[in-house]
Amino acid sequence: MMGINWDRHLLAPLHGVFGDPVEYRPAGGISYTLSGIFDRAYTQDVDPLDDGSTINTTKPVLGVRDSQFQALPKQGDRVFIGIVGGVLVNTLFAVADVQPDSHGGTKLILNKVR
Template identity: 75%
Template sequence: MGVNWVQHLLKPLHGVFGDPVDFRPAGGAAYTISGIFDRAYTQDVDPMEDGSTINTTSPVLGVLDSDFLLPPKKGDRVFIGLVSGEQVNTLFTISDIQPDSHGGSKLILNRVKS
């Protein structure tokens, strides 16, 4: 029998570390989901001709796939108000979705300039 990752791992993690996040799908009504926000995620970009590497950082939101009415898409937005009691009050757009194959996904975010 396989492990129910959502029940035994992801939901308890979101219960402890998750914060309410305002999900704003393109062309749809906003609703609240649970998310675990990390301010920066480092990703290596293609190596340069001289062998050096360029990397970039992006904020990331860990989510439960079951929280969504429809799967999130690139271009959807999330508004993150509070993270562990600290004000973030920032609107982000989803630039990439990385499913974890266990019922959760990592949303790679870009800050929306005001």
């Protein structure tokens, strides 16, 4: 039995419908365009405080296909997002965290570059 090609059967069609072109700028490398699905807000729980309460923070996220990278994404790389779903974003982000999903996709947690 052959495994499912997640990139071809799920991720490529998904990005074809919901993805937007973004400019990926690897640290010390040459920029190139790939498809990303951008979410402005992603809530993440931060370590609990001494009193047991938790803090959550909101970070933008970019869903990407691993097959589109020239080298695996890493912290410190930059992503310029111009337009998402017809809405002007025009923002440069730094990759704060890289979370592969084991199905050929990765979630990039982003920080806005000031």
